[in-house]
Amino acid sequence: MTSPRIFAAAGAVGAVVALGALAGCGDDEPSAGPPEPTSSSGPASEEPATQATDPPTGATDGGATAVPAYYVGDTPQGPRLYREFTRVAGVDRLVAAAAAVTTGDPVDPDYRSLWPRGRFASVATAGGAIEVQLADGGWLEAGSLDAQQAELAVQQLVYTLQGALGERLPIRVTYDGAPAATLLGVPVGDGLRAAPELDVMALVNVTEPAEGTAVGDGFTATGRASSFEATVPWEVLDASGEVVVEGFATAEGWADKLYPWTAEVDVSGLPPGSYTFVARTDDPSGGEGGGPTEDTKRITVR
Structure with a gap:
């Protein structure tokens, strides 16, 4: 990358x-x-x-x-x-x-x-x-x-x-x-x-890919989160906002602080172009309390 x-x-x-x-x-x-x-x-x-x-x-x-x-x-x-x-x-x-x-x-x-x-x-x-x-x-x-x-x-x-x-x-x-x-x-x-941390930090943060990263057929996404049951859903969106790849990561912990998470993202089936990687906290409430916290990074698939 x-x-x-x-x-x-x-x-x-x-x-x-x-x-x-x-x-x-x-x-x-x-x-x-x-x-x-x-x-x-x-x-x-x-x-x-x-x-x-x-x-x-x-x-x-x-x-x-x-x-x-x-x-x-x-x-x-x-x-x-x-x-x-x-x-x-x-x-x-x-x-x-x-x-x-x-x-x-x-x-x-x-x-x-x-x-x-x-x-x-x-x-x-x-x-x-x-x-x-x-x-x-x-x-x-x-x-x-x-x-x-x-x-x-x-x-x-x-x-x-x-x-x-x-x-x-x-x-x-x-x-x-x-x-x-x-x-x-x-x-x-x-x-x-x-x-x-839980008083001042966003509850999910993407470290990789960084904003503006160019990737090949796949990449390792990393970050930190405090998400329900340590589940960190992620998506890749195309230029129109449609979800074209999705999955979830499991962080090393949750509830008391932010914990590292890692996800292997396969984009080999996508045509070259501009996309957005999104990681968020899990939201079992269905949007109550404002919904999930997100972090987005624009990427380019080569």
């Missing part, structure tokens, strides 16, 4: 790299990154990461590596976080991850960032924590975000930075050389931690 986009950047001073240099894109597939932590309702530094990430597979090209970024999409439960992998080269992983949230644009058109565009002065590990330094006071207040949006935007940053690092380190926010009291109006004086 081939999938889109690579970020590249240059310029570093010691362990702290200024943001804002991230640029560039391409069509190569991301390579694997380090493990991603699961969320915790306790302090970020108390529990080790226990669940490995499932980044897109593929060969490393010129030192590029895959970094997870979390964006917002609409679900029956309201706005929730979805994960998208971005390939980066020539820049620190934390810098790239932060820039993907605040200055980047998701490839998937169903995703968006709640962050006002801009950059941090720096982001780096220091003293057993991830330290984020604000460039100015503009992000101390929520601005146009309401309280719920601000909380979710902060979780975007927390999940993204901890995922990029592969460690559940505490996150400290500083401004003008001192600890910041707020970030987007959210109190951060005691540091930041990840909220429980």
Whole structure:
């Protein structure tokens, strides 16, 4: 499979790299990154990461590596976080991850960032924590975000930075050389931690195929979900929206968090063209409560 986009950047001073240099894109597939932590309702530094990430597979090209970024999409439960992998080269992983949230644009058109565009002065590990330094006071207040949006935007940053690092380190926010009291109006004086997955994450997320992937006769679909009895139905839709291939995957668990799932998808009987892969949560209620959560990815069958 081939999938889109690579970020590249240059310029570093010691362990702290200024943001804002991230640029560039391409069509190569991301390579694997380090493990991603699961969320915790306790302090970020108390529990080790226990669940490995499932980044897109593929060969490393010129030192590029895959970094997870979390964006917002609409679900029956309201706005929730979805994960998208971005390939980066020539820049620190934390810098790239932060820039993907605040200055980047998701490839998937169903995703968006709640962050006002801009950059941090720096982001780096220091003293057993991830330290984020604000460039100015503009992000101390929520601005146009309401309280719920601000909380979710902060979780975007927390999940993204901890995922990029592969460690559940505490996150400290500083401004003008001192600890910041707020970030987007959210109190951060005691540091930041990840909220429980089921409180902020979409209940299904597709990792592969990535948005815009070109496939051959078949592909392995992967992702994470918390779905009834661990069942993850999936479909391939043609350009008219008709279901042309369907099946289901069984995740490794359900109910308490998101679990990995995998499906082998055979598209050898389809003519070349544009299609959409859809994975969703199982919905035994028949649509009560808003219906299933979905994640869609546009693909091209060669």
